[in-house]
Amino acid sequence: MLFSYSISKQTNSLQVPKMKDLTIDNITENVHFINGQCSDRRLKFIVERLVSHAHDLVRETRLSTEEWMAAIQFLTEVGQTCTETRQVIPPTPWQMHSSHLHCVNTDWHVPNESKEFILLSDILGISLLVDAIDHPKPPGASEGTVLGPFHTHEAQNIEHGGGIASDPEGEPLLVLCTVRDSEGKALEDVKIDVWETDSKGFYDVQYANHDGPDGRAILTSDKDGIFWFKAIVPVPYPIPSDGPVGKLLAKLGRHCYRPSHMHFMFSHPIYDPLITALYLKNDPYETSDAVFGVKNTLVVELGRVEDEAIASKYGVKVGSALMKYDFVLVTKEEALNLRYQNAAAAMKAQGKKMEYLNGLPVPEVD
Amino acid sequence: MLFSYSISKQTNSLQVPKMKDLTIDNITENVHFINGQCSDRRLKFIVERLVSHAHDLVRETRLSTEEWMAAIQFLTEVGQTCTETRQVIPPTPWQMHSSHLHCVNTDWHVPNESKEFILLSDILGISLLVDAIDHPKPPGASEGTVLGPFHTHEAQNIEHGGGIASDPEGEPLLVLCTVRDSEGKALEDVKIDVWETDSKGFYDVQYANHDGPDGRAILTSDKDGIFWFKAIVPVPYPIPSDGPVGKLLAKLGRHCYRPSHMHFMFSHPIYDPLITALYLKNDPYETSDAVFGVKNTLVVELGRVEDEAIASKYGVKVGSALMKYDFVLVTKEEALNLRYQNAAAAMKAQGKKMEYLNGLPVPEVD
Numbered sequence: 001m002l003f004s005y006s007i008s009k010q011t012n013s014l015q016v017p018k019m020k021d022l023t024i025d026n027i028t029e030n031v032h033f034i035n036g037q038c039s040d041r042r043l044k045f046i047v048e049r050l051v052s053h054a055h056d057l058v059r060e061t062r063l064s065t066e067e068w069m070a071a072i073q074f075l076t077e078v079g080q081t082c083t084e085t086r087q088v089i090p091p092t093p094w095q096m097h098s099s100h101l102h103c104v105n106t107d108w109h110v111p112n113e114s115k116e117f118i119l120l121s122d123i124l125g126i127s128l129l130v131d132a133i134d135h136p137k138p139p140g141a142s143e144g145t146v147l148g149p150f151h152t153h154e155a156q157n158i159e160h161g162g163g164i165a166s167d168p169e170g171e172p173l174l175v176l177c178t179v180r181d182s183e184g185k186a187l188e189d190v191k192i193d194v195w196e197t198d199s200k201g202f203y204d205v206q207y208a209n210h211d212g213p214d215g216r217a218i219l220t221s222d223k224d225g226i227f228w229f230k231a232i233v234p235v236p237y238p239i240p241s242d243g244p245v246g247k248l249l250a251k252l253g254r255h256c257y258r259p260s261h262m263h264f265m266f267s268h269p270i271y272d273p274l275i276t277a278l279y280l281k282n283d284p285y286e287t288s289d290a291v292f293g294v295k296n297t298l299v300v301e302l303g304r305v306e307d308e309a310i311a312s313k314y315g316v317k318v319g320s321a322l323m324k325y326d327f328v329l330v331t332k333e334e335a336l337n338l339r340y341q342n343a344a345a346a347m348k349a350q351g352k353k354m355e356y357l358n359g360l361p362v363p364e365v366d
Numbered sequence: 367m368l369f370s371y372s373i374s375k376q377t378n379s380l381q382v383p384k385m386k387d388l389t390i391d392n393i394t395e396n397v398h399f400i401n402g403q404c405s406d407r408r409l410k411f412i413v414e415r416l417v418s419h420a421h422d423l424v425r426e427t428r429l430s431t432e433e434w435m436a437a438i439q440f441l442t443e444v445g446q447t448c449t450e451t452r453q454v455i456p457p458t459p460w461q462m463h464s465s466h467l468h469c470v471n472t473d474w475h476v477p478n479e480s481k482e483f484i485l486l487s488d489i490l491g492i493s494l495l496v497d498a499i500d501h502p503k504p505p506g507a508s509e510g511t512v513l514g515p516f517h518t519h520e521a522q523n524i525e526h527g528g529g530i531a532s533d534p535e536g537e538p539l540l541v542l543c544t545v546r547d548s549e550g551k552a553l554e555d556v557k558i559d560v561w562e563t564d565s566k567g568f569y570d571v572q573y574a575n576h577d578g579p580d581g582r583a584i585l586t587s588d589k590d591g592i593f594w595f596k597a598i599v600p601v602p603y604p605i606p607s608d609g610p611v612g613k614l615l616a617k618l619g620r621h622c623y624r625p626s627h628m629h630f631m632f633s634h635p636i637y638d639p640l641i642t643a644l645y646l647k648n649d650p651y652e653t654s655d656a657v658f659g660v661k662n663t664l665v666v667e668l669g670r671v672e673d674e675a676i677a678s679k680y681g682v683k684v685g686s687a688l689m690k691y692d693f694v695l696v697t698k699e700e701a702l703n704l705r706y707q708n709a710a711a712a713m714k715a716q717g718k719k720m721e722y723l724n725g726l727p728v729p730e731v732d
Contacts, residue, residue, distance in 0.1 A: 041723060041728040041729075042433075042723055042724075042726055042728050044728075045427060045727070045728045045729055046427050046429070046433065049423050049426050049427050050423060053419035053420070053422060053423045054419070056419060057415050057416060057419045060415050061411060061412050061415050063412070067408075067412065074610055074614070075441065075444075075445060076445050077445075077609070077610040078441075078445060078482045078483055078486055078609070078610050078611065079441060079442050079443075079444060079445010079446050079482070079483065080445050080446060081481075081482040081609040081610060081611075115447075116444045116445070116447040117444055117445065120444055243443070243444070243447040244440055244443040244444050244447060245444065245447075248440070357407060357408055358408075360408055361411070362407040362408050362410075362411045363407075363411055
């Protein structure tokens with residue numbers, strides 16, 4: 001494996017017993033823990049307080065994914081509005097007159113040009129925390145994890161058994177999955193977005209000569225809740241480290257690697273969206289993911305296709321790597337109820353009297 | 367005056383008794399107060415918690431101006447690194463290998479392309495708070511206020527009596543000032559940067575056809591601590607409202623105006639830098655400045671040049687508007703000591719045991 005020296009040096013120098021299964025309650029201390037490697041004591045102190053306040057802000061407001069995406073979009077626009085001179089064509093008096101009397105009803109929408117801010121949110125543990133609050137899972141349901149900055153809307157629909165990756169240097173992987181509800185009933189017509197890097201650890205869109213989707217596809221579950229496809233064995237990879245977020249990680253003394261994983265996103269009119277990923281067991285970065293995404297229930301051990309009949313049925317060679325997983329979705333109604341119950345319990349624990357607007361807390365009017 | 371209807375409507379609808387003389391301790395409640403006009407209860411709640419946490423972060427860490435500028439520069443870079451695809455030329459394995467083992471020693475430096483983030487910091491009261499902490503003033507010393515996003519490095523040196531503004535529509539203003547130390551001694555050779563808008567409320571750099579400095583200049587105090595120049599009477603103006611920060615103000619139900627003022631920045635090898643401004647008494651926005659800059663000691667009442675001999679001496683017409691002010695600087699040593707004393711008192715009040723590195727607190731090593 002490439003980078004074996006740096007990997008072993010990294011994992012040996014870190015004591016990271018709690019870096020998996022991060023929850024709303026334990027994520028903050030874990031982010032502090034990994035940032036504790038920073039040799040700049042002042043920077044370490046400031047980032048420790050920043051992370052505490054940012055996480056508390058999310059917990060206190062039960063910030064939703066939609067709201068956080070709107071905030072990221074806002075910050076991106078602020079950054080992109082910055083220029084040397086901040087030139088402005090003078091508005092007319094009437095524009096000035098009216099602009100401060102009326103709230104602009106700008107639609108909240110998901111940003112599509114905010115990758116570096118999403119990355120910043122990811123490495124500070126905010127993304128995972130927001131997802132955990134917004135998409136709570138009852139016991140038995142598949143857990144969610146960070147979306148990451150590399151989901152695109154370019155992926156094409158493929159049939160079961162189709163291949164998502166063209167990289168000839170990748171190790172072939174057969175992926176066999178099912179999707180069910182919390183009572184075990186097979187779910188048909190669930191749309192599943194899957195994406196992964198190539199064998200060098202890069203997503204298609206990271207290449208300057210990128211010319212169409214690769215390493216990604218959209219499938220639809222059949223009447224037995226089954227979906228299956230051919231891919232390549234995921235590899236660990238560094239998140240983009242050439243930008244300001246990569247420089248911050250370096251200043252914090254942190255590595256920028258994610259453990260090997262494959263992304264899955266499930267959509268269905270009745271079921272709560274599930275954004276998740278499967279992680280390979282024994283990956284060197286399993287307990288020090290740069291973006292805090294790993295959960296025990298999402299770690300899988302790869303198998304092998306050993307039976308000739310199975311190999312023939314799925315059109316792969318005997319000995320091929322095999323990833324199997326059974327996903328469990330909760331309904332939007334279940335998720336909404338659980339989100340409300342969790343929020344009410346959290347607000348009560350904080351001693352706050354709140355009302356709920358669209359399911360989100362606001363202080364009661366005096 | 368333009369906009370009289372909106373101004374009176376604005377000031378009538380607001381009860382803002384404490385919006386002047388903002389301090390490290392009272393600024394947060396004042397920012398909450400002005401944001402309390404927001405009709406979107408969820409946004410109001412989120413921003414209330416955001417402002418509280420951001421201000422607490424600054425107070426807890428005694429964040430310095432240099433550090434805040436570095437943070438703003440960082441956020442700007444993050445925003446400007448955001449692209450649809452976040453394309454990356456794949457690094458070589460060795461680049462990847464080494465990048466996460468060594469901290470990048472990026473120099474902190476003051477951003478010069480971060481105007482919109484500075485504006486965001488300003489309208490959340492963070493800029494004033496950081497300045498108050500970083501440049502504490504003992505009784506009798508001239509107070510500081512927000513730098514704002516329109517200081518440039520284009521200004522030319524002028525002689526005493528020179529004019530800084532070319533706008534023929536501005537009302538001529540004679541500015542007569544002195545600069546002294548805290549014991550009343552005149553200070554020679556202090557460099558004073560002054561800048562203001564034109565009569566329409568726009569700084570030179572806001573015009574698309576901007577072609578060199580206007581409304582700004584650099585003077586040097588003489589042996590009696592005197593500096594004087596000709597300018598125009600400042601007018602209230604909106605901060606740039608076409609960008610995301612302007613949209614946020616609108617969502618918050620806030621106007622985007624600053625009261626009439628003239629900026630001053632003092633530099634001298636021995637004296638603590640003073641970034642300040644003088645505000646015109648009875649300006650309609652005196653108690654609701656969009657960026658929280660007004661302090662009682664910085665509010666001046668314009669006079670008139672009534673004496674023919676004085677008018678002749680300064681080369682202005684009888685009846686010209688006159689602004690007079692005596693500035694008092696503290697030494698860098700005084701400021702450093704006061705900063706340290708204030709930080710130590712704040713840390714003690716927070717029950718924290720801290721050490722000081724370069725005058726800034728960090729937790730004691732266990």
